[in-house]
Amino acid sequence: MKEELIKLILAFRENRNWEQFHNPKDLAISLSIEASELLENFQWKSSEEAVESKKEQIADELADVLVYAVYLAQSLDLDLEDIILTKLKKNEAKYPIEKAFGKKDKYTDL
Amino acid sequence: MKEELIKLILAFRENRNWEQFHNPKDLAISLSIEASELLENFQWKSSEEAVESKKEQIADELADVLVYAVYLAQSLDLDLEDIILTKLKKNEAKYPIEKAFGKKDKYTDL
Amino acid sequence: MKEELIKLILAFRENRNWEQFHNPKDLAISLSIEASELLENFQWKSSEEAVESKKEQIADELADVLVYAVYLAQSLDLDLEDIILTKLKKNEAKYPIEKAFGKKDKYTDL
Amino acid sequence: MKEELIKLILAFRENRNWEQFHNPKDLAISLSIEASELLENFQWKSSEEAVESKKEQIADELADVLVYAVYLAQSLDLDLEDIILTKLKKNEAKYPIEKAFGKKDKYTDL
Numbered sequence: 001m002k003e004e005l006i007k008l009i010l011a012f013r014e015n016r017n018w019e020q021f022h023n024p025k026d027l028a029i030s031l032s033i034e035a036s037e038l039l040e041n042f043q044w045k046s047s048e049e050a051v052e053s054k055k056e057q058i059a060d061e062l063a064d065v066l067v068y069a070v071y072l073a074q075s076l077d078l079d080l081e082d083i084i085l086t087k088l089k090k091n092e093a094k095y096p097i098e099k100a101f102g103k104k105d106k107y108t109d110l
Numbered sequence: 111m112k113e114e115l116i117k118l119i120l121a122f123r124e125n126r127n128w129e130q131f132h133n134p135k136d137l138a139i140s141l142s143i144e145a146s147e148l149l150e151n152f153q154w155k156s157s158e159e160a161v162e163s164k165k166e167q168i169a170d171e172l173a174d175v176l177v178y179a180v181y182l183a184q185s186l187d188l189d190l191e192d193i194i195l196t197k198l199k200k201n202e203a204k205y206p207i208e209k210a211f212g213k214k215d216k217y218t219d220l
Numbered sequence: 221m222k223e224e225l226i227k228l229i230l231a232f233r234e235n236r237n238w239e240q241f242h243n244p245k246d247l248a249i250s251l252s253i254e255a256s257e258l259l260e261n262f263q264w265k266s267s268e269e270a271v272e273s274k275k276e277q278i279a280d281e282l283a284d285v286l287v288y289a290v291y292l293a294q295s296l297d298l299d300l301e302d303i304i305l306t307k308l309k310k311n312e313a314k315y316p317i318e319k320a321f322g323k324k325d326k327y328t329d330l
Numbered sequence: 331m332k333e334e335l336i337k338l339i340l341a342f343r344e345n346r347n348w349e350q351f352h353n354p355k356d357l358a359i360s361l362s363i364e365a366s367e368l369l370e371n372f373q374w375k376s377s378e379e380a381v382e383s384k385k386e387q388i389a390d391e392l393a394d395v396l397v398y399a400v401y402l403a404q405s406l407d408l409d410l411e412d413i414i415l416t417k418l419k420k421n422e423a424k425y426p427i428e429k430a431f432g433k434k435d436k437y438t439d440l
Binding site: 221222225228229232235236237238240241243244245246248249251252254255256258259261262265266267270271275278279280282283284285286287289292293296298300301303304305306307308310311312315317320321322323324 | 364369375395420
């Protein structure tokens with residue numbers, strides 16, 4: 001994510017004096033709530049119906065998830081791109097191509 | 111997020127032929143499950159205890175959330191930075207500084 | 221739920237001296253995590269596939285959700301059957317039959 | 331849960347002709363969304379503050395969780411009390427009193 005955008009996200013919070021509420025546990029709760037609100041747009045619908053009728057809401061909720069991801073990363077002093085790279089390497093070990101190709105199973109079931 | 115990193119994330123999936131499972135509804139389910147696994151690291155713990163004893167696991171789960179965010183955005187043809195900017199503008203209207211300063215209430219309760 | 225079963229559920233906890241961790245907020249977190257573990261059994265699968273291959277796991281996770289519901293109700297001094305009756309009445313007002321019949325929309329969209 | 335109450339819950343749905351939407355996967359999604367709405371009452375609050383200011387909303391969301399649990403159990407032909415008894419036995423094996431007494435760790439960490 002661009003440094004400039006991260007600054008905007010953090011400034012939004014500073015301007016409202018909300019850092020005082022943003023401990024990592026409550027941020028993790030909030031991120032989970034937003035992910036659930038994202039999912040709510042798909043409730044009782046096929047994937048296609050949801051995308052057709054709720055695309056803007058889905059985009060908004062996905063943005064909320066990302067905003068909390070930025071706050072949580074900042075409070076833990078984590079760099080988003082670093083942790084993704086680290087996790088991709090672990091996922092490569094958990095899901096080697098020759099075992100996981102075309103399979104939807106969890107690594108524990110492969 | 112850097113174009114290069116997004117390409118790595120998408121390549122991870124292509125190499126395993128997993129796009130076939132990745133419809134937006136199942137991606138939204140998965141994003142919500144990962145957010146919940148992130149939260150599990152804080153279960154029964156204070157925020158401080160969790161960060162002290164589970165920081166690596168928290169980083170890994172946060173990375174999983176972000177990876178699914180990239181897949182979902184790609185499947186909906188959304189740009190992550192664009193949707194964040196759009197949502198920040200909406201949040202500024204919902205939470206004007208003079209009303210929201212230092213308050214933890216939802217905008218509907220402000 | 222039978223009084224006798226509720227007693228068993230509470231005894232399980234007392235025998236392990238776990239009430240000390242079971243404040244309502246952490247119980248709500250745990251209930252949400254268990255609901256997500258339930259959902260995980262449906263990840264990347266059609267409803268039918270999941271029921272066929274994961275029925276026992278689904279039953280176990282649903283039981284975990286109910287066990288936490290009992291703990292949360294007990295910590296708030298709520299009776300499970302009372303709160304369901306109260307909520308059904310509210311839902312009847314929100315979703316009057318003549319408006320909601322055969323519709324999957326949220327009441328705010330009806 | 332009393333047979334009579336289960337009948338009321340199922341009648342609520344039949345009267346609205348909603349069984350057509352209630353496949354197990356979408357019910358699992360809905361249960362997870364309701365659990366998250368329950369948790370939202372605790373967002374940015376201590377457990378005590380939430381219980382003091384949001385007890386009615388917490389009770390309502392807990393009721394929604396239970397209503398979906400009844401629908402899901404019915405669609406899978408599961409008896410709620412049976413699955414709880416079965417799971418309590420498994421939990422006793424996972425968390426033997428002598429190992430788990432006073433410990434908040436997951437069984438995999440005990």
